[in-house]
Amino acid sequence: MNNSGDTPHSEETPFGLSVMAGVAGGHDGLPGQRSGPPGSPVARRRLLTVEEYVAGVRHGDRSILARAITLIESNAPAHLALAQEVLRELLPYTGGALRVGITGVPGVGKSTFIEALGTLLCDRGHRVAVLAVDPSSSISRGSILGDKTRMEILARHPNAYIRPSPTGGSLGGVARKSRETLLVCEAAGFDIILVETVGVGQSEIAVRGMVDFFLLLMLAGAGDELQGIKKGIIELADALLITKADGENRARAMAAQADYNRALRYLAPATAGWRTRAYTCSALSGAGIAEIWREIERFRDQTTASGVFAERRRAQARDWVYTLIEDHLRTRFFSHPAVQERLPAIEQAVVDGTLPVTTAVQTLVQAFEQAIHMVDG
Numbered sequence: 001m002n003n004s005g006d007t008p009h010s011e012e013t014p015f016g017l018s019v020m021a022g023v024a025g026g027h028d029g030l031p032g033q034r035s036g037p038p039g040s041p042v043a044r045r046r047l048l049t050v051e052e053y054v055a056g057v058r059h060g061d062r063s064i065l066a067r068a069i070t071l072i073e074s075n076a077p078a079h080l081a082l083a084q085e086v087l088r089e090l091l092p093y094t095g096g097a098l099r100v101g102i103t104g105v106p107g108v109g110k111s112t113f114i115e116a117l118g119t120l121l122c123d124r125g126h127r128v129a130v131l132a133v134d135p136s137s138s139i140s141r142g143s144i145l146g147d148k149t150r151m152e153i154l155a156r157h158p159n160a161y162i163r164p165s166p167t168g169g170s171l172g173g174v175a176r177k178s179r180e181t182l183l184v185c186e187a188a189g190f191d192i193i194l195v196e197t198v199g200v201g202q203s204e205i206a207v208r209g210m211v212d213f214f215l216l217l218m219l220a221g222a223g224d225e226l227q228g229i230k231k232g233i234i235e236l237a238d239a240l241l242i243t244k245a246d247g248e249n250r251a252r253a254m255a256a257q258a259d260y261n262r263a264l265r266y267l268a269p270a271t272a273g274w275r276t277r278a279y280t281c282s283a284l285s286g287a288g289i290a291e292i293w294r295e296i297e298r299f300r301d302q303t304t305a306s307g308v309f310a311e312r313r314r315a316q317a318r319d320w321v322y323t324l325i326e327d328h329l330r331t332r333f334f335s336h337p338a339v340q341e342r343l344p345a346i347e348q349a350v351v352d353g354t355l356p357v358t359t360a361v362q363t364l365v366q367a368f369e370q371a372i373h374m375v376d377g
């Protein structure tokens, strides 16, 4: 992970997202997805029309798919309307994939597992898209560097598409982009979407909200505290998968599996009618990989028959509306100059004990509302 800076990410800067900058390299710079030879000058590109994006995505054109996702990830206000039009046109073709979230602490083996599972699925004729939700990833660092080396085989597989996490911004912004990217991948014909997220808090909840099946990867014998795993995260999971069950670690993995299976009996399941269990696997030897996929398919069949699968999708869409509204209002409030000018002093007064919190909040909200009304007329 010491090659930071070798990957051009210029299109990720706010100004680089303009029409002039082009979108080659960066996110598209994974093996097999580069638009030109390494180091070649980035071609200037115009934006495509809605019809061109839609037709390209529907025909599975890799380069247009990448450009559509870049458009969705753009923070430039000018791109938003176009991106939304493209999404709207693609919406009838979405929803067909099995969406699987994969989480676990750094180093637990998420990327290695995805490489093994994804390759197996691609070899079986599936088309697999791998997305990442990592709010901590920035322009020069982030999972792309590790994943470039750890998903080498999968990245070159003709049936696979790997897209690193959108960079920068709040978790809300990253999650929205990933969710829309997921839809675009479905419209492009990918029938399995794997969403990797690093297991450090809120991002798991965001990913749980966009997938059908949620898989928690764990290490044997590391201790739950060490793994930063709270009971709440285990309760989100449809399966616990103990990784690296090979060599000397195999016996410990089996013991951990038995321990977790005992503990899981006392927890509420994440999905109605489905019993969350612990499994083991080794991404190195391949043991347990086909087995966990069989469980995920069994989950899909069972919850489809019971109606739980479709109901979760509907609930997720409904929740997403409220999440986006809240994100939007929060951003608008905190980025408004009327708020930014007053907030530090008001906050200080509350901390000093000279201003009641309710008064502080009222003052800020009133200042915000007045400022908006002045603009709106």
Ligand SMILES: Nc1nc2c(ncn2[C@@H]2O[C@H](COP(=O)(O)OP(=O)(O)OP(=O)(O)O)[C@@H](O)[C@H]2O)c(=O)[nH]1
Residues within 6 Å of the ligand: 104, 105, 106, 107, 108, 109, 110, 111, 112, 113, 143, 146, 150, 198, 243, 244, 245, 246, 281, 282, 283, 284, 285
């Ligand atoms: N022995 C063994 N080692 C493994 C296995 N899977 C992964 N590893 C090793 O564990 C280390 C971390 O694996 P990654 O797949 O990068 O883990 P990750 O969870 O994606 O890590 P982050 O992306 O940093 O959060 C690497 O050195 C892998 O080679 C396995 O099944 N067996």
Ligand SMILES: [Mg+2]
Residues within 6 Å of the ligand: 110, 111, 112, 143, 146, 147
């Ligand atoms: Mg990883």
